[in-house]
Ligand SMILES: Cc1cc2nc3c(=O)[nH]c(=O)nc-3n(C[C@H](O)[C@H](O)[C@H](O)COP(=O)(O)OP(=O)(O)OC[C@H]3O[C@@H](n4cnc5c(N)ncnc54)[C@H](O)[C@@H]3O)c2cc1C
Ligand SMILES: Cc1ncc(C[n+]2csc(CCOP(=O)(O)OP(=O)(O)O)c2C)c(N)n1
C-alpha cells in the first residue's frame with residue numbers, strides 16, 4: 001500500500017510498539033501531525049517547550065527501560081531539544097528524537113527555520129540520520145531504534161525533511177535490521193570471567209562498585225543474587241541507585257563526591273574492586289592518582305571505551321551486565337568455592353567501624369525545616385515505592401542519600417550533564433509510563449524555574465505529580481562551593497524575586513502548599529499523596545545554610561572527605 | 565567506513581571534541597563503492613591511541629579499524645611541487661627529480677611541476693634538497709597505508 005512519509009512514520013511508531021510521543025508542532029512537521037491526528041494508536045503529549053519533550057521522553061525511558069520518543073520541528077524546535085538530547089547522551093538513555101527539516105531542495109539555503117540538526121547534534125548523539133528519500137524512511141527509523149536500544153544505549157536523531165513526509169511509497173514494517181558496521185558484543189570473554197571469579201574469591205578486602213549500566217541492562221536481580229552469595233560490600237554510583245536494595249546491610253550507600261564515608265573508605269582500602277556498568281567518572285574517583293591504589297580491578301562494561309579510560313584495570317570484560325553476571329554466577333555455583341570467610345569477617349568489622357561515624361547524620365530542628373528531614377519523610381510516607389525524579393543541586397544529593405531506593409528505574413536524575421530543568425518533564429515521562437504510581441519530583445527553587453512551563457502539560461494530561469521543592473532561596477550547590485572555596489562571596493547565588501509558588505501552581509490549575517514548620521512536613525506530605533488525581537506543588541521553606549556532607553573537595557582522594 | 569555523507573565529519577568531530585590531533589587524513593571510495601577507506605595519522609601515548617581506537621570503533625559508520633603500526637606496513641604519500649626553473653637551474657631540478665625518482669608532469673618556460681611519491685620522509689628530504697627560493701607551491705596528499713604481506717583489511 002502506498003503511504004505518505006508522514007503516514008509511514010506514524011505507522012512505523014505503532015508497529016515498533018511506541019505508545020507515547022512527546023512533542024511540539026511546527027511547519028516542517030505539519031504532515032506528521034496531520035498523520036498523528038488521523039489515528040489513535042500513538043498518543044502525542046504536547047509539551048510546552050521542546051526541552052521538555054526530550055526530558056520527558058528521557059524520563060519515560062528511564063522509568064521503563066523502553067526507548068523514549070520525541071518529535072520536534074526544524075530550526076528552533078531542534079535547537080531547543082538539544083539540551084535534552086545531550087542529557088540523555090551523557091547518561092546513556094535510549095531515545096529516538098525525530099526532528100523536522102526544511103524540504104530537501106532548500107537544505108543548505110539558509111531557508112526559513114533551517115539549522116543543520118545533524119551537525120548540531122552529532123557530538124551528543126549515539127548516531128544520527130538525515131533521511132533524503134521516502135523509500136529510506138522506514139528502514140532508517142528501524143535502524144534508529146535498534147541503535148538507540150542495543151549495546152550502550154543512547155539517543156539517536158532522525159532528521160526528516162518536509163518533502164520526504166509528503167512523498168509516497170510502499171510501506172512494510174521492517175522486522176529485522178542488520179548494520180554491518182555495528183555489532184554490539186553481548187557475551188563476555190569466558191576466560192576473562194573465570195580469571196575474574198578467581199580473583200574475587202581470593203580477595204581479602206573486596207568491594208563491588210556498580211553503576212547505571214546495571215539499571216540500563218536490567219541486571220539488578222543477578223547483581224543482588226551474586227552480591228548476597230559472595231557476602232561482599234557493595235556501593236552504587238548516583239546513576240546506579242536502586243540496582244541493589246538500598247536498605248540491605250551489605251549496601252554501603254552511594255560513593256563519590258557526596259558518597260558515604262563507609263563507601264569511600266571501603267573503595268580506598270579494598271584489595272579487589274569489582275566494577276560493573278560504571279564508568280569511573282571524576283565525581284566518583286576524586287583524585288585519580290590516589291584512586292583504589294591498593295586494588296586489583298575487574299571491570300565489566302558493554303562499551304570498550306569505558307574500560308581503562310580513566311583508571312587502568314587488570315581484568316577487562318566487555319559484555320552486558322546480564323550475560324556476564326549470569327556466567328559469573330554459574331561459575332561461582334559450579335566451583336562451590338567460598339570466598340575467604342575469615343578475611344571477609346575482619347573486613348566487615350572495619351567497615352562497621354566506618355559506618356559508626358554516621359556520616360549522613362544532621363542536626364534536627366523544630367524551628368526550621370531541614371532539607372534532609374523532608375526527604376526522610378518522603379521516603380517514609382511513600383514507603384520507598386515512589387518514582388523519584390530530581391533536578392540538579394543540593395536537593396539532588398540529599399534525595400540520593402536519604403531516599404533508600406530498592407528497585408531499579410525508580411531514581412531518575414541527570415548525573416552526567418547535570419541539567420537543571422530535568423526534574424519536572426522527566427516526572428511527566430515517568431507518570432505517563434506509570435499512571436497509577438506515585439511520581440515525586442524533588443527540586444530546588446532554582447531548578448524548577450527552568451522548565452516551569454510544563455505545569456501546563458501536567459494539567460492537560462492530568463498528571464498527578466508531587467513536586468517537592470526544597471526552597472532554600474539559594475542556588476544551594478553553588479552557594480556551598482562559594483562558602484567552601486570562595487570565602488563566602490555569594491556571587492549571584494541568591495535567588496531573589498521568587499514567585500509565590502502556591503499562587504503559581506494555582507494559576508496553572510494545580511494545588512499549591514507552602515510548608516514552613518517542621519511539624520507540618522509529614523502531615524503535608526501525607527495530605528499531598530492522598531490527592532491521587534491532583535498535581536501538588538509543595539514549597540518547603542528550608543534551612544538556607546545547610547550543606548551537603550560528606551564532600552570530597554576537588555583534587556582529594558576518596559579517603560579525604562569533609563565530614564561536617 | 566560507510567561511504568556516507570557525514571562519515572568524515574564524524575571522525576573529524578571526534579578528534580576535535582576529544583582533543584586528539586590529526587596529522588593527516590586521506591579518504592576515498594574503495595572498489596566496493598558503498599565503502600570508503602580512510603588512512604589517518606595521529607600521535608599519542610599508548611593509552612591515548614587505545615582510547616582513539618576504541619572511540620573510532622564506536623562510530624556507527626566505521627566498519628573496521630586497523631592500527632597499521634602494530635605490524636609491518638607500507639606508507640605512501642604524494643607530493644606535487646611547482647618550482648621556478650629557468651636557464652641552468654632547469655638541469656639541476658631535473659637531476660634532483662631523477663635522484664628522488666620523481667617525474668616532471670608540467671612544464672612552462674619558467675617552471676616545472678614535479679610529482680613524487682614515497683614515504684613522507686622522502687618527500688621532506690626532496691623539499692629540503694631544493695633551494696627554498698625556487699619553491700612556488702607545494703601540495704601533499706597525506707599518507708595512505710597498507711599492511712605488508714598477506715594481512716589485509718577486509719570486511
Ligand atoms: C551535582 C552532582 C553531583 C554528583 N555527585 C556524584 C557522587 O557523589 N557520586 C556519584 O556516583 N556520582 C555523582 N554525580 C554523577 C556523576 O557525574 C556521573 O554521572 C556518575 O557518577 C556516572 O555514573 P556511572 O559510573 O554509573 O555511569 P553511567 O553514566 O550510568 O554509565 C553507565 C556505564 O555502564 C555501561 N553500560 C550501559 N549498559 C550496559 C549493559 N547493559 N551492560 C554493561 N554495561 C553497560 C556504559 O557503557 C557506561 O560505561 C553527580 C552529579 C551531579 C550533577
Ligand atoms: C542548566 C544548568 N545551569 C547551571 C547549572 C549549575 N548549577 C548546578 S547546581 C545549581 C544550583 C541549583 O539550585 P537549586 O535548584 O535551587 O537547588 P539547590 O542546590 O539549592 O538544592 C546550579 C546553578 C546547572 N547544573 N544546570
Ligand SMILES: [Mg+2]
Nearest residue numbers: 444445474476
Ligand atoms: Mg535552592
